[in-house]
Amino acid sequence: xxxxxxxxxxxxxxxxxxxxxxxxxxxxxxxxxxxxxxxxxxxxxxxxxxxxxxxxxxxxxxxxxxxxxxxxxxxxxxxxxxxxxxxxxxxxxxxxxxxxxxxxxxxxxxxxxxxxxxxxxxxxxxxxxxxxxxxxxxxxxxxxxxxxxxxxxxxxxxxxxxxxxxxxxxxxxxxxxxxxxxxxxxxxxxxxxxxxxxxxxxxxxxxxxxxxxxxxxxxxxxxxxxxxxxxxxxxxxxxxxxxxxxxxxxxxxxxxxx
Ligand SMILES: NC(=O)c1ccc[n+]([C@@H]2O[C@H](COP(=O)([O-])OP(=O)(O)OC[C@H]3O[C@@H](n4cnc5c(N)ncnc54)[C@H](OP(=O)(O)O)[C@@H]3O)[C@@H](O)[C@H]2O)c1
Numbered sequence: 001x002x003x004x005x006x007x008x009x010x011x012x013x014x015x016x017x018x019x020x021x022x023x024x025x026x027x028x029x030x031x032x033x034x035x036x037x038x039x040x041x042x043x044x045x046x047x048x049x050x051x052x053x054x055x056x057x058x059x060x061x062x063x064x065x066x067x068x069x070x071x072x073x074x075x076x077x078x079x080x081x082x083x084x085x086x087x088x089x090x091x092x093x094x095x096x097x098x099x100x101x102x103x104x105x106x107x108x109x110x111x112x113x114x115x116x117x118x119x120x121x122x123x124x125x126x127x128x129x130x131x132x133x134x135x136x137x138x139x140x141x142x143x144x145x146x147x148x149x150x151x152x153x154x155x156x157x158x159x160x161x162x163x164x165x166x167x168x169x170x171x172x173x174x175x176x177x178x179x180x181x182x183x184x185x186x187x188x189x190x191x192x193x194x195x196x197x198x199x200x201x202x203x204x205x206x207x208x209x210x211x212x213x214x215x216x217x218x219x220x221x222x223x224x225x226x227x228x229x230x231x232x233x234x235x236x237x238x239x240x241x242x243x244x245x246x247x248x249x250x251x252x253x254x255x256x257x258x
Contacts, residue, residue, distance in 0.1 A: 006179070006217040007136045010035035013082040017067050017121060018090030020048040022190035023140060026203035027087050028052050030211050032059055040080050042067070042090065067117030077124035084132060085214060086125045088118040089140040093192050097249070098153035107154030114158035119165050126169075126178055135178035136214045139166045140206075143186045143222075143230040147241055151248045163220075170219060181213040186226025199225070 014031045018024040019041035029052075031039050041049040042065035049062035065076050067090045092113040094106035101107065118139050129135025144152045145159025163182055170180035187193055189200035201224045209223040222228045233241040 006215040007085065007134060008034075008215060009085060009211065011037050012084040013038040013040070013080070014085035014087065015040040015042055015063075015076070015080055015083045015125070016087040016089055017042040017065060017117070019043060019087075020045070020052070020062075022192065023185070023188060023203045023206050024087070024089040025052065026207035027089060027210060028060070029055075030204065030207035031085065031087075032056055034211055036085070038082070040076075040083065042076065067121055068112045070120060073120050073124045077128070080125075081128045083125055084129055084134055085136045085138070086121060086129075087138045087140065087210065088121050089138075090117055091140065091142075091192065093152065093155045095195060096153060097150060101153070107157075110154040110158040111161065114155065115161040115165065118162045119169075122165075122169055122173075122180075126173055126176075129178045130173070130176040133177050135173075136217070137169070137173070137178065137180045138183060138210050138214060139163075139181065140183050140185060140210070141166070143184055143227045146184055147230050147234050147238075147245065149245045149248070151245070166220070179214075179217045181210075181218055182220040183210055183213065184220060184222045184227045184231070186222075186224040186228075186230065188224070201226075 009031055014036045016024045016027045019028045020043040028039050028041055038059050041052050041062045043049040044066045046062035046064050053060045053062050063076055066072050092110050096106050122137050141163050142159040144156040145163045149156045166180055166182040173180055187196055187200045188203055188206055193200055206223045213221050222231055
């Protein structure tokens with residue numbers, strides 16, 4: 001019978017995309033702390049993951065993995081057939097809006113990494129999980145993927161798309177014993193958020209929520225206060241939230257039409 005419950009990382013192999021720094025790095029450590037047998041650190045430059053390998057060489061393997069390159073994804077899936085936990089963490093935020101960007105390249109890049117990367121990785125790694133009768137896929141998404149933020153013009157739509165994909169993949173894979181979780185992340189103290197003022201969560205706290213989601217097979221979880229607040233505002237006053245988001249652009253007026 002297909003496994004529909006959560007997965008204990010103890011004794012399982014895991015792979016984290018963009019695992020060399022930020023939230024990905026925290027996931028690598030959290031998975032090892034939880035007893036994972038091996039953690040593959042997906043990194044565009046494996047040398048950037050050397051510090052993580054040095055911490056625990058017996059259980060940490062750096063692999064070259066750009067999630068926009070199908071040949072690298074295929075090679076990783078072939079070399080890492082034992083992966084039962086996949087953390088789709090790699091992400092890109094270009095910090096331009098849809099209208100002020102000089103061309104479409106930033107928006108396309110964000111979609112390639114944040115959306116197509118998630119789908120391509122899941123397509124490549126799920127078959128081995130299905131064959132083993134167990135697996136967990138964790139997609140690191142964003143509060144900007146449940147409430148559109150104009151200051152994140154290309155990023156926000158890419159995270160919306162990845163959230164929709166998470167729902168579609170969850171339905172497809174649940175029947176085959178593989179759980180898909182969407183982590184809705186607010187603001188975290190990583191390189192991606194260096195421009196952000198105000199409170200930022202610690203990457204390790206986000207990874208801890210992710211580990212809980214894996215163990216309990218939680219479909220979607222808000223990882224921090226900002227994510228919870230955005231979801232609450234969305235439910236309470238979506239138009240107000242839209243206006244609030246627009247103000248971040250410095251706009252004085254915005255349509256109040258429904
Ligand atoms: N920080 C926040 O406030 C925040 C909020 C909500 C959601 N998130 C999400 O959390 C995830 C992790 O971000 P972070 O905050 O840890 O940011 P980060 O420190 O900038 O890390 C991003 C990671 O993604 C990797 N990456 C970028 N493009 C890639 C590609 N094409 N293939 C493989 N890896 C790639 C980077 O690799 P390189 O080192 O090679 O550049 C890096 O390891 C992202 O999905 C992000 O959208 C972050």
